[in-house]
Amino acid sequence: MTSLQQALAKGEFAVTAEVAPPKGTDTSEMMENAEFLRDKVYAVNVTDQQSSVMRLGSLASCCLLKEAGFEPVFQLTTRDRNRIALQSDLLSASALGIENVLCLTGDYVTLGDHPQAKPVFDLDSVSLLMAAEGLTGGTDMVGEPLEGTPAFHLGAVVTPGYEPMELQLLKMERKIKAGAQFFQTQAVYDPELFRRFMEGAKDLGVPVMLGFVLLKSAGMARYMNKNVAGVSVPDWIIDEMKKTDDKAATSIKIAVRIIRQMREMCQGLHLMTLGWERHVPAILQEAGINI
Secondary structure, eight states: OOHHHHHHHHTOOEEEEEEOOOSSSOOHHHHHHHHTTTTTOSEEEEOSSGGGOOOSOHHHHHHHHHHTTOOEEEEEESTTOOHHHHHHHHHHHHHTTOOEEEEEOOOOGGGSSOTTSOOOOSSOHHHHHHHHHHHHTTBOTTSOBOSSOOOOEEEEEEOTTSSSHHHHHHHHHHHHHHTOOEEEEEEOOOHHHHHHHHHHHGGGOOOEEEEEEOOOOHHHHHHHHHHSTTOOOOHHHHHHHHHOSOHHHHHHHHHHHHHHHHGGGSSEEEEEOTTOGGGHHHHHHHTTOOO
């Protein structure tokens, strides 16, 4: 059982944060950023070609982090691989001792730096969960037995701000039936919206970790409002970021304020830092969160 899995099972407030693999083979910055998270989070998510931008693979990055003493969360998207490759990567992760897996569909290739790439999407996030769950049961997707079986802690993503909310709750149910054991949400900035969502999800019986993206500028917030489905950054936040001369300090202040309001509604926190891992310790300290 992973540390993240144990924390959620015990009802502790679990914290995770993201790091991004480099666009190249120099992993020094990724590892330096991860050091800011040491002993501050239960596990470190590693993004998988985030926003369809080609980078070093999530699996290799997870392996490097594990060797350095971190517990990784292997993010795996269905966009770039067929079901053979997806199952193979899952087995590879298990063989390397990586058990936390976040199953995602992935952004469309036109959003990234290789828009001419051919998308795969052989599976979606639900069928990927089913495939991973099947592997833990000892067989692949065509029923062939495995020589040794993985023991995954499977996670999925949900978007509380996506309308209608009822569809997101139905998707959560499908993902739970497929094998999801925990959820990390897309970024949420509205406590009342999150309260309504968690009220709807309370009977599903699976831990939900609040997702929060650290905002670097008003322009970034406006871009998210326009381009990220289900994410809405309120005007008051945009105004604060627009007026400030110290964007990092203001972003931290906003994060702390919102996290304090929502932490009692959920079972954990997932910080999407976009290179600002160095600010995670201050955010957690000021929000009164210790692991």
